[in-house]
Amino acid sequence: MESLVYVALFAPFVGSLFAGLFFARSPKTHLVGIVASGLLALSFIASLMLAIHVAEFGAVHVTLMDWINAGDLSIPFGFLVDEVSVTMMVVVTLVSTVVHIYSIGYMDHDKGYNRFFSYLSAFVFSMLILVMSDNFAGLFIGWEGVGVCSWLLIGFWYHKADRPFEENPSISPSWAANEAFIMNRVADLGMLVGIFLIYWNIGSLQYDVVFEALPNLKDGILVAIAIALFIGAMGKSAQFPLHTWLTDAMEGPTPVSALIHAATMVTAGVFLVIRANPLFSLDAVAGVSFFIASLGAFVAFYAASMALSARDIKRIVALSTLSQLGYMFAAAGLGAYWIALFHLAAHAFFKALLFLGAGNVMHAMDDELDIFKMGGMKKVMRGSYIYMGIASVALAGLPFFAGFYSKDAIIETAFNDGSFIIWGILVITAGMTAFYSFRQVFFTFHGDERYKALGFHPHDMYKYVLVAMAPLAALAISFGWFMEDFREFITRNLPDYEMSHHTHHWAWLLGLLVIILAVTGIVIAYKKYAGTGKEAWKRDEVFEQSFIYRLVANQYYVPKFYDEFIVKPYTIASEKFWAIDKAVVDGSVDLIAKAFYKSGDVSRGMQNGNLSSYLNWMGAGALLLVVAAAISAFIG
């Protein structure tokens, strides 16, 4: 089994090196895409076999070699394949494989084709390190590794110029990449502090040792560790207030958005909370856990509200990702770790599908993102229409689709926990989710064919790309049917979450409420946006001027706030410090030098070559000496 672990882990790495080392400078070749995808598929098969193995025989734990040994610290490269990590591995490698194949078609015309596959495979490698590591330092390697790959991939089209904020809220790919990296680093500092806390209080970073020692620690330290780790999770999973980078990250190529900024990397924070469940489920940190759940519910609503008015097809999906991450945190915070993980997996499938569908639309529309310019495209893009439809139904949580089971379970959890505020928010958000996701579908595929007037000639994606997306579609439909099997599998490692009888009693009504809200949302969206001819949607200029609309459309002015109160002051302070450095710090050094120079310059006057004045100076000196001698004699 050990070799399978290494195959699963290193196959993407080999793919990345293959593309990066041998083909970095050669012209685009499909060989790179095919080899990288093949290796990813290999990794997926290995993960699947590992999953079967884990299901039968339990976890596999391997140690590759030592990494850092200093003082009492010892960190190995160790990998733990248990129920939790193998679930992540299967999800990650499956979505990655599909995205790789998709990219062969999507990046077909791009000059950086080979480079793209090198980055994308490197990302999968980092992500696998993140989920497979058996200690916090290894997790941090993957954590930073995915950060860098995300930086590279968001900034993939680095050659694009900056545009003003009003024209493009993300300014430019390179700007968005830097923003994502730096904002993540803010959170990473929290994570580092958490690691330090763990090390100095427990003396090890290995999961098993740490989780065993946790109950012996003081409450204060536990709370500090939980907060620090969660700050780390907030950055990667783009939770408020570190969320602005995620929508800007949409500057990257769409397969990247699908893989990194929807299915895998952004769920790393949720994964961390699930992984550290022995910590977060302790009574001492109940406050932190409840905060996580509350923040999750808040973000779910907050992001959904922004998605209501967004016009950019990718931003809508990104905001819905943000919102769904909020759901996951809500579940994890309430102690329903396995439900969070279930939603994570289901979300990965339907959200990746949604993104790839959006990618097809963009590809057809020459990278146009504004849904106001689309409409009625179901005729020309049948395949994509079906896929996006399925994904949206799953996202909206209609019965028998994946999202229904997982999201409903989360909402039920909130009810069961007695956190009715969280429950209420999540229910309302579910209705909003249905509305905005179908708003997008109707805007794009129904209604008048607005694109015609603008001179677009859309056509659907290559056949093989559409075929490659099929597994995701299948899972978006059916994944929920395996909920009980999944539960049985995963709760061997994660704590089970039992609904009370009371909740069971009400479950059907709760589910019905959510469905009614979702259907209402869809119907409203249909009425408003799907009509053609006379019924067609028209822009409501008055409403667009209203305060609420502008507030939401401007992302609650949070980016503006950051720019105004963090970026600008920082820049000004830096300039000021530089001025101080030159004038005061360096100036005072120069002042000393100048003092010497000046004193020399002044006393140079003594050396005027006139013997008479020399004698005078000598006399004065002699006199001074006599006086000094007299004084010292007098004192002595």
Next chain:
Amino acid sequence: MDNILSILIFFPAIAGMLGFVVDKNSAKAYGVSVAAIELLLSLWLWVLYDGANAGMQFSEFIPVISEFGIAYNVGVDGISIFIVIMASLMTLLGMISLDSDLKKMKNMIISLLFLEMTMVGVFLSLDAILFYIFWELSLVPMLYIIGAWGGPTRVYAAVKFFLYTFAGSLIMLVGLLAMAYLFQVESGIWSFNLLDWYTLKLTDNEQFWLFLAFFAGFAIKVPMFPFHTWLPHAHGQAPTIGSVILAAVLLKMGTYGFVRFSLPILPDASVEFTPFIMALSLIMVVYTAMVAFAQKDMKQVIAYSSVSHMGIIMIGVFAMNAEGLGGSVFLMLSHGIVSGALFFLVGVIYERTGTKYMSEFGGLATVMPVYATIFGVMLMASVGLPLTIGFVGEFLVLLGFYKVSVIGTIIAGSTIIIGSIYMLALFKKSFFGPVTNEKNYGLKDLNSKELTVLIPLVLLVVWLGVYPKPVLGPIDNSVKALLVQMEDHAQSESTKEAIIVSKKEVK
């Protein structure tokens, strides 16, 4: 090879002497081969070195002025060996990187060889006077390199560099002499042997003043805030090779001095001064990183980032535990390699365009992809990405320092944020976006000479990031021994408490 250390020290000097008779046209080839032999010798030293032994090895002791206990006394341990190897590596790469049309090539080669002697000498000396001699001698070739091959205000920069550091080291000399005097008073014999000094127990008051005297010499060299202003001038004016050696090796002499002198000789004062050093270092980390962000000149960004990283090394030294101290010794190496490489990289673009201003660039990634890639790797190492060399040291230092101060760690840890701010800003301004300057369309990517210089550094960055054990192991051993020695030597209980000796056994 009992006297391999002497060979290491004097081989470059003798070769430098012989360099005067070498033909002008073959000067570079001569220099490269001498430096290559020196590197091989230092690697051979590593092969012979017993990593499990924490003490001094290959020691040589030849009395010079026995009445005053001054001797030619050299030795190597885990703390110094890798810095020596890095010094010889950087000299070799520097030689290779020299432009073959350089004016007065012969003088440059000879200066570099003498500089190499002094650098190696400083790190191997176990006698205070010998140490001081090499310490001061290192100024001379550097002064010449900056003054002769530098930019427009090179004389100002060179003189500032010389006088500033010289002033500090004179105060240090007073401290060294006072130390020897105190040793004589205590034991009745004169000795400048460091290992003898380690056994001397001094009163608090004596330690206080000696610490200040040493501090003057070392802190200016590091350079610690607020004594850092000579560095941007020196870097700004120095030729590429000068900046590389300065950042990679010469600055490390300061932090090495703290590790070799201040900590073990004056443990009580070191602990007492920790808050003071910590305050200066934290200011240094944050403040200079912000100043780096404000720079317009690429080279100045890296110069200020150097100062900022040296702050991290300083807090590691004063963490007083094996994690922090070992991490900071490792960080000395990694900073040497990474900042050296970054200066090489800036030199590449400066050679092509004659400017270092970021506003002149933009979109370089399109024109020079290989260059951008290597720059990107070094950038990531500089911001401390795991699996690059930069992470290991930084992580260990912050981890160790956490034991000293939590708030301090958070402030120092902000280096991972503000460090990435200025570095990514630099990268974005110079490499991303469209090509804004017409002139830059014709730029050539790295040539084979530059690749020869940079590829080994890239490999080192990755290798030591993934598998630091061969280097970290010996460092860890010697650092633990140093801490044990410090604890034995410390007098007050509070000092003993502050020093955390590793629980694992030290050989």
Next chain:
Amino acid sequence: MEIGIGHYLILSGLLFSIGFVGVLRRKNLLMLFFATEVMLNAVNVAFAAIGNYYGDLSGQMFAFFVIAVAASEVAVGLGLLIVLYKKYGSLDLDVIATMKG
């Protein structure tokens, strides 16, 4: 009134002061020479007087030494002065100041 050591020392002091003022104030090189001679002789007086006071001959011995040295110095010095005068046509110090810093 008997003339004692005090009187000699006062005389010596006065002579020395006269010479000192001369050294400081005069600009003519020749006059400077005279002034230094006066100072030397002031010291001679003091030597002789103090030697006599202690009944020790070394004071007077030193006075002779000083006279001898002064004589040779004047010999050389005057020679130099003549050369200087030939070169500059003056012995005024303001005129022959060449080593300006």
